[in-house]
Amino acid sequence: MAVEPVLVLREAERFKLDASDDSLFYAEPRFVQHLDGAFRARLTALYRERIPPCAVVLDLMSSWVSHLPEEVTYQAVIGHGLNGEELAANPRLDRHWVQNLNSDQQLPLDDASVDAVLIVAGWQYLQRPEAIAAELLRVVRPRGQVIVAFSNRMFFQKAPQVWTDGGDRDHLAYVAKVLLAQGWGQPELIAEPTRLAGPMGWLGGQGNPFLAVVAPRPPFHL
Numbered sequence: 001m002a003v004e005p006v007l008v009l010r011e012a013e014r015f016k017l018d019a020s021d022d023s024l025f026y027a028e029p030r031f032v033q034h035l036d037g038a039f040r041a042r043l044t045a046l047y048r049e050r051i052p053p054c055a056v057v058l059d060l061m062s063s064w065v066s067h068l069p070e071e072v073t074y075q076a077v078i079g080h081g082l083n084g085e086e087l088a089a090n091p092r093l094d095r096h097w098v099q100n101l102n103s104d105q106q107l108p109l110d111d112a113s114v115d116a117v118l119i120v121a122g123w124q125y126l127q128r129p130e131a132i133a134a135e136l137l138r139v140v141r142p143r144g145q146v147i148v149a150f151s152n153r154m155f156f157q158k159a160p161q162v163w164t165d166g167g168d169r170d171h172l173a174y175v176a177k178v179l180l181a182q183g184w185g186q187p188e189l190i191a192e193p194t195r196l197a198g199p200m201g202w203l204g205g206q207g208n209p210f211l212a213v214v215a216p217r218p219p220f221h222l
């Protein structure tokens with residue numbers, strides 16, 4: 001059963017420039033990488049370190065790629081997003097569904113049925129993040145976790161004001177605040193530069209900065 005979220009944002013902070021239905025924006029598949037190779041390598045390393053192979057993984061706000069380490073087989077990987085063609089082409093997903101989270105925040109998943117939730121370059125488009133964080137707390141098992149990763153880029157017109165007005169550190173603090181307010185455990189904040197691969201990296205070329213919030217689901221919560 002969905003729980004009432006603890007609100008963190010003011011209504012004005014949910015405003016975005018393009019208020020049309022998000023499903024329209026994602027109607028055409030985009031078979032592109034949204035983040036560079038340096039960012040993706042750091043993300044995959046984090047997943048390798050934090051997610052055990054026996055886990056049921058939920059890749060929320062996914063696309064045709066999940067960035068999970070290729071050599072690890074998980075118990076199940078469930079995908080969610082806004083474009084069915086992208087999700088159907090994602091080789092890591094055992095199953096998936098399409099749902100606009102700005103219209104409907106209730107997830108079609110059982111209580112305590114997931115071990116790790118991943119959100120990559122997605123949180124910045126949530127207009128009701130409190131309700132999503134509360135739902136994730138419901139579907140994640142005690143001692144499970146949520147990993148929210150992002151960089152310093154976005155589809156500006158689709159991001160709510162709370163995101164467009166802030167910088168990297170504001171974004172980390174904001175995601176952590178929303179999670180804590182719903183009962184998630186103390187979040188770990190990661191902010192790291194990345195280095196491009198190959199000659200550009202040897203010359204000091206930087207990749208997309210890596211930012212992540214990792215929060216544990218407490219064993220019990222009120």
Ligand SMILES: C[S@@+](CC[C@H](N)C(=O)[O-])C[C@H]1O[C@@H](n2cnc3c(N)ncnc32)[C@H](O)[C@@H]1O
Binds near residue numbers: 081100103122125
């Ligand atoms: C920049 S892409 C990132 C996709 C993927 N996580 C990746 O790492 O490449 C943003 C994703 O957020 C999801 N998204 C954006 N707005 C959404 C909404 N209102 N409801 C559900 N998903 C949404 C879409 O699935 C879209 O593919």
